[in-house]
Amino acid sequence: MSILYLEYAFKVAPLQPASDILIAELGEAGFESFVENDEGILAYINKEDWDESVVENIDILQNPKFTIDYSFKEIEQENWNATWERNFEPIKVGDDCVVRAPFHEKPNVKFDIIIEPKMSFGTGHHETTYMMLHFLLEMDVRGKTVLDMGSGTGVLAILAAMKGAERIDAIDIDNWCYLNALENVGRNDCHHISVHEGDASLLGHTSYDLIIANINRNILISDIPVYSEHLKKNGQLLLSGFYEKDIPSITEICAQSGLKFEKNIEKNHWAAVKYVF
Numbered sequence: 135m136s137i138l139y140l141e142y143a144f145k146v147a148p149l150q151p152a153s154d155i156l157i158a159e160l161g162e163a164g165f166e167s168f169v170e171n172d173e174g175i176l177a178y179i180n181k182e183d184w185d186e187s188v189v190e191n192i193d194i195l196q197n198p199k200f201t202i203d204y205s206f207k208e209i210e211q212e213n214w215n216a217t218w219e220r221n222f223e224p225i226k227v228g229d230d231c232v233v234r235a236p237f238h239e240k241p242n243v244k245f246d247i248i249i250e251p252k253m254s255f256g257t258g259h260h261e262t263t264y265m266m267l268h269f270l271l272e273m274d275v276r277g278k279t280v281l282d283m284g285s286g287t288g289v290l291a292i293l294a295a296m297k298g299a300e301r302i303d304a305i306d307i308d309n310w311c312y313l314n315a316l317e318n319v320g321r322n323d324c325h326h327i328s329v330h331e332g333d334a335s336l337l338g339h340t341s342y343d344l345i346i347a348n349i350n351r352n353i354l355i356s357d358i359p360v361y362s363e364h365l366k367k368n369g370q371l372l373l374s375g376f377y378e379k380d381i382p383s384i385t386e387i388c389a390q391s392g393l394k395f396e397k398n399i400e401k402n403h404w405a406a407v408k409y410v411f
Contacts, residue, residue, distance in 0.1 A: 138181040142206040146174035151403050152200040159192045161350055227267045245296050248321050249287050262348050262374040265399050265406035266290050269372050275299045278343035288315030290346050295324035302327045334360045341366050351376040355387055362391035365411040374406035381405050
């Protein structure tokens, strides 16, 4: 039986930064996936999680600085996959990494990552995923243990595996992301990635050299103390999913957990930050 989704088509003017803000607010409201286009964004929410009031508290829709109109319709999951294929172009990160779909031509790069998201977040198109890939590309993870929290498609775990990480756990609370990450891990022959469905409560007594978390701000604020408990001494924490204006508050919470700010990068008002334990 096909899963039913609601597709919201938002027309946004001007596109930036309104589209990025809208995606962030919709994500917190329960929308699972997004496709950006020339007019704005398409946003998708599982019909089981939907009611007619789902967008009533989206603040940017009331902001007079932007004009945002929308309509919505019911679709089947397979129709979303077709929409994604029409809109997805390969993403190049640095000189050595390309994120592409199975139907794209094979590139001549060191890290060729094949991703088919199927309603999961993480193709490299969004600034947060792009920056986390960028961070990983400049790091030496050979022989290290890695945790990818909120793994989505599994793209970050896959790059860590390709760069020589020894053991990788990828965790996402969403069942569809869990299944999709399993598929993408197999597609990229990264069989030493263990994919799990759940949240930070799954971590038990495991510790890691590197923890990656590209999740929305509120979940990060709640879970940063948990991440610090599972980092080895001198371990590193990469965080994204929030705006550059949020860096001070995120850094303050990290400091309370013994994590020191090391470096941040920014792209279109989004931030990714590296901390050291």
